[in-house]
Amino acid sequence: MKKRLVIFSSILFLFGSNSLKAQKIEIEPWKYNINIELIDSTLLINLSIKATKAEAGQKEFLLFNRYIQIKEALLDEAPLKYIRSNDTLYFEPVRNEITLSMQYEIPCSVKGYSKVVASYGDSTYAYPVLFDAGQIFCERFNKWYPVLYDNFSDYDVTITVPKGHKVFSYFPEIDCKYIAEEVVYTYHYYDEDFPFFITPTGIFQQHKEVQHNNTTYAFYFLPRARRLVYVSDNKPVFVSDIKQIDSLLSESINRSIAAIDWYNANLWHKEIKTLSFVETDILGLGAGLGNFILMDRMLMNMEAIEKYALSHELSHIWLGIHTAYLAKGKFFMGESVPEYVNLLFYESWAGNDAFEKAIQDKINLTLFEVPFYAVPFERVLNQRKGNAQADEIIYHKGVAFVHEFQKMIGKDKLLKIIRETYSVPNHFVTLKDFENNIKANDCWNEYLKLYAIDL
Numbered sequence: 001m002k003k004r005l006v007i008f009s010s011i012l013f014l015f016g017s018n019s020l021k022a023q024k025i026e027i028e029p030w031k032y033n034i035n036i037e038l039i040d041s042t043l044l045i046n047l048s049i050k051a052t053k054a055e056a057g058q059k060e061f062l063l064f065n066r067y068i069q070i071k072e073a074l075l076d077e078a079p080l081k082y083i084r085s086n087d088t089l090y091f092e093p094v095r096n097e098i099t100l101s102m103q104y105e106i107p108c109s110v111k112g113y114s115k116v117v118a119s120y121g122d123s124t125y126a127y128p129v130l131f132d133a134g135q136i137f138c139e140r141f142n143k144w145y146p147v148l149y150d151n152f153s154d155y156d157v158t159i160t161v162p163k164g165h166k167v168f169s170y171f172p173e174i175d176c177k178y179i180a181e182e183v184v185y186t187y188h189y190y191d192e193d194f195p196f197f198i199t200p201t202g203i204f205q206q207h208k209e210v211q212h213n214n215t216t217y218a219f220y221f222l223p224r225a226r227r228l229v230y231v232s233d234n235k236p237v238f239v240s241d242i243k244q245i246d247s248l249l250s251e252s253i254n255r256s257i258a259a260i261d262w263y264n265a266n267l268w269h270k271e272i273k274t275l276s277f278v279e280t281d282i283l284g285l286g287a288g289l290g291n292f293i294l295m296d297r298m299l300m301n302m303e304a305i306e307k308y309a310l311s312h313e314l315s316h317i318w319l320g321i322h323t324a325y326l327a328k329g330k331f332f333m334g335e336s337v338p339e340y341v342n343l344l345f346y347e348s349w350a351g352n353d354a355f356e357k358a359i360q361d362k363i364n365l366t367l368f369e370v371p372f373y374a375v376p377f378e379r380v381l382n383q384r385k386g387n388a389q390a391d392e393i394i395y396h397k398g399v400a401f402v403h404e405f406q407k408m409i410g411k412d413k414l415l416k417i418i419r420e421t422y423s424v425p426n427h428f429v430t431l432k433d434f435e436n437n438i439k440a441n442d443c444w445n446e447y448l449k450l451y452a453i454d455l
């Protein structure tokens, strides 16, 4: 994701791997039954939880966004007694197996043109939860629904939406049933971070499907009478001719497929059955969300292809989604490295000169027309989001440092280290993993040299 997705994963490190395994065996998946009413922006939640109480008298606690007020909460059909503080909800289960039911409403305030009616944040990060009357983006599941703090459990999730709506989810759906006026989607998740997106299907003007190398690419385009082709002298140039718009969309389809092929060949092969690209106008950015790519309409254009924004999001299917650095609000592993790999793909079709220019642009920051400045590697590694220069340092300076490293060790070696670092299944990637693989590939001395330079 380009800007805002923050994934909560640091809790994993509080527990040893042995206790994790032992608990896993005993605990059934949590069962979430989520009924989403779109008309009055009310979410009705029913949770069935089967959990084993660790010790008598020990309080269970759940992660749950403090900004969502609970309307009604029942524990085994009696009112739930709980304490809330910040992101957590404490309660004391009386039995080993519990059933928790909850109802709550999202507080709404319409913010004019953008139709954004709700957006949540806490003291450290902004967690946007955006929706208009039709489209809902649920980022970070634990901000919308209570999840067990220790994350021992898997989740069985059903999401019920009115007919004519579709759910796109981080993990593939197991089942989709049409019952009366509703559609019921079923999922099985192994971690608490499973963003999903709900949208009416009628709003898409074009739905294109392309079959390529065992993958179905499904594109959902919003109706647009004109689309941006490029920006010339700071002026946007649009096309409104249907044929021109069509070829523009074809170009974004072709470039996306080419990017997937390149990542498959140069990172590692991923079996992808269906990959959906969903256009929206409520997000303001692109997001690579595993099973689907959310693209703001501003990115469905030639400019975005030229600036490799689409392929950046696609790189996240391989890299950067599960990184401890994202969890801690640091983005070198989660954004700078994936963006550099995206640049290597860019080089494969735009050529070496274009690649070198892109790197120079990043070092000089001409993209954002701010005065030249240099930062040390340490700053890049510790860069959080939030201040004015954060994105420049993460997406430009950080990438320049990866390039500097590549110049010393070569592309093949760098890609090998990246493969070895990021390809471990269900593992939250840390800088330590990266550094261990750098050592294992005899590139440690080159890596240390990064600390001595400013870029």
Ligand SMILES: [Zn+2]
Binding pocket: 001, 002, 003, 312, 313, 316, 334, 335
């Ligand atoms: Zn990104």
